[in-house]
Structure formats: structure tokens, C-alpha cells
Amino acid sequence: MELSDVVRTAVTTRYFTEEPVTDSQLERAFDYARFAPQGGNRQPVRFVVVRDEAKRRQLAEWYLVPWKAYLSGAQSGEIGIGAEKAEKALRNADHMAENLHKVPVMVVACAHLDGVHPTDTELGRLSVVGGGSIYPAVQNFVLGCREAGLGAALTTLLCLFEPQVKELLGIPDEVITAAHIAVGHRSAPFPTKLDRLPLSEMVFTDSYGSATYA
Ligand SMILES: Cc1cc2nc3c(=O)[nH]c(=O)nc-3n(C[C@H](O)[C@H](O)[C@H](O)COP(=O)(O)O)c2cc1C
Numbered sequence: 001m002e003l004s005d006v007v008r009t010a011v012t013t014r015y016f017t018e019e020p021v022t023d024s025q026l027e028r029a030f031d032y033a034r035f036a037p038q039g040g041n042r043q044p045v046r047f048v049v050v051r052d053e054a055k056r057r058q059l060a061e062w063y064l065v066p067w068k069a070y071l072s073g074a075q076s077g078e079i080g081i082g083a084e085k086a087e088k089a090l091r092n093a094d095h096m097a098e099n100l101h102k103v104p105v106m107v108v109a110c111a112h113l114d115g116v117h118p119t120d121t122e123l124g125r126l127s128v129v130g131g132g133s134i135y136p137a138v139q140n141f142v143l144g145c146r147e148a149g150l151g152a153a154l155t156t157l158l159c160l161f162e163p164q165v166k167e168l169l170g171i172p173d174e175v176i177t178a179a180h181i182a183v184g185h186r187s188a189p190f191p192t193k194l195d196r197l198p199l200s201e202m203v204f205t206d207s208y209g210s211a212t213y214a
Pocket of ligand 1: 195
């Protein structure tokens with residue numbers, strides 16, 4: 001596949017079949033993750049591929065807790081999700097949450113905390129730079145899944161259950177969880193067009209708001 005086709009169609013998959021996914025089907029995606037940049041090239045990211053049915057069922061059960069709280073917040077308007085197509089998006093995400101235990105693979109993206117290099121901790125606002133040493137690898141993995149014809153759903157809600165997830169999977173103390181990626185075969189073809197901002201609203205020249213592209 002061309003890179004442009006991969007990045008333009010790597011949608012969040014929310015409807016999966018139960019068809020198994022093999023380690024060799026995932027190998028190239030993990031290899032792409034390996035090549036992502038990290039601050040100081042410290043390479044803090046690790047992945048745990050969860051296949052065991054009891055463990056996946058437990059992860060799915062925990063996931064429902066923050067998901068249902070998020071869903072009710074979004075439905076009541078308490079959490080603004082800011083999308084016109086919000087209702088459909090919530091319905092699809094709820095379907096995924098309710099059926100997560102059936103998705104054949106859950107990949108837990110972890111990181112050695114001392115290997116991320118946050119440079120924005122003194123600004124008096126939420127620090128985000130540390131995640132920059134983790135999520136490029138996660139996205140490379142997601143793109144690799146897309147190239148392999150596999151659907152993926154990048155989620156972070158389950159990070160709330162980090163202590164429980166770490167115990168379940170034997171993740172060492174100094175390692176944190178950053179994302180949980182459900183991976184499987186899609187029950188429908190990949191879309192050809194995603195709902196994304198146009199460049200005119202996203203890229204500016206010299207002054208914020210001064211659009212580079214029409
Ligand atoms: C950092 C991050 C965290 C996310 N966490 C969740 C999550 O916990 N649950 C979920 O259903 N989707 C999650 N998503 C998926 C987003 O909802 C999705 O990327 C976005 O709605 C665009 O949807 P699309 O891929 O269908 O176009 C997350 C995405 C990102 C980038």
C-alpha cells in the first residue's frame with residue numbers, strides 16, 4: 001500500500017470479527033513501532049500482546065467502567081465531544097466497549113517512565129511532551145496494522161486501571177501503561193474518507209491563524 005492510502009484510511013475500528021490474528025501478522029507493525037522517534041533515543045516503549053481469553057475478558061470488563069462514565073458524561077453534555085456526528089460515534093464506541101472481550105488481540109503499550117523526557121513540566125500546565133516519546137511508536141503500530149489489513153482501535157480510557165492492569169500482566173513497577181490497542185479483522189471494509197480538519201484550519205504561516213493553504 002502507498003503511505004498516503006495507509007494514513008488516510010487508518011480509521012478507528014469499532015466493529016471486529018472474531019477471526020484470529022497471528023503474531024506474524026503483527027510483526028511488521030511492531031517493527032514500524034520500533035522505528036518511531038523518542039527523546040534522546042532512549043527507546044522506552046514496550047508492548048504486551050494480550051491473547052489469553054481470561055485476561056482479555058478482564059481488560060474488557062475494566063474498560064467498561066471508564067467508558068460508561070464517559071458515555072453518560074457525553075450524553076448529558078457534561079463532557080463536550082464537539083463532533084456533529086457525536087451520536088453515531090458514541091454508538092459505535094459503545095458497541096466496541098460492549099464487545100471488546102471478543103476482539104482477538106489487545107495490545108498494551110507501555111513505557112519505562114525514566115526513559116521519557118518531558119521538557120514541559122515547569123510551565124504550570126498539563127505536561128504532554130513525555131507522551132511524545134511513546135505515541136509516535138503507538139501510531140506507527142496502528143499504521144502497520146492498517147497496512148496489514150487489520151483494524152485497530154487506539155484507546156486510553158483503561159489507563160485509569162493501570163495498577164490492576166500492571167498486576168494482571170506482570171508489568172514492572174517502573175513501567176507505565178500508555179494505551180490499549182484492540183486489534184482484529186474489520187467486519188466492514190476500511191472507509192476511503194475520514195472526518196478530519198482541512199489543512200486551511202490546521203497549518204499557519206508566521207502567525208497563528210494565518211492559513212498556509214487555501
Ligand atoms: C490519545 C487517544 C486516546 C483515545 N482513547 C480512546 C478510548 O479510550 N476509547 C475509544 O473508544 N476511542 C479512543 N480514541 C479514538 C478516538 O476516539 C478516535 O481516534 C477519534 O474519534 C477519530 O475517530 P475515527 O478514527 O473513527 O475517525 C483515542 C484516540 C487517541 C488519539
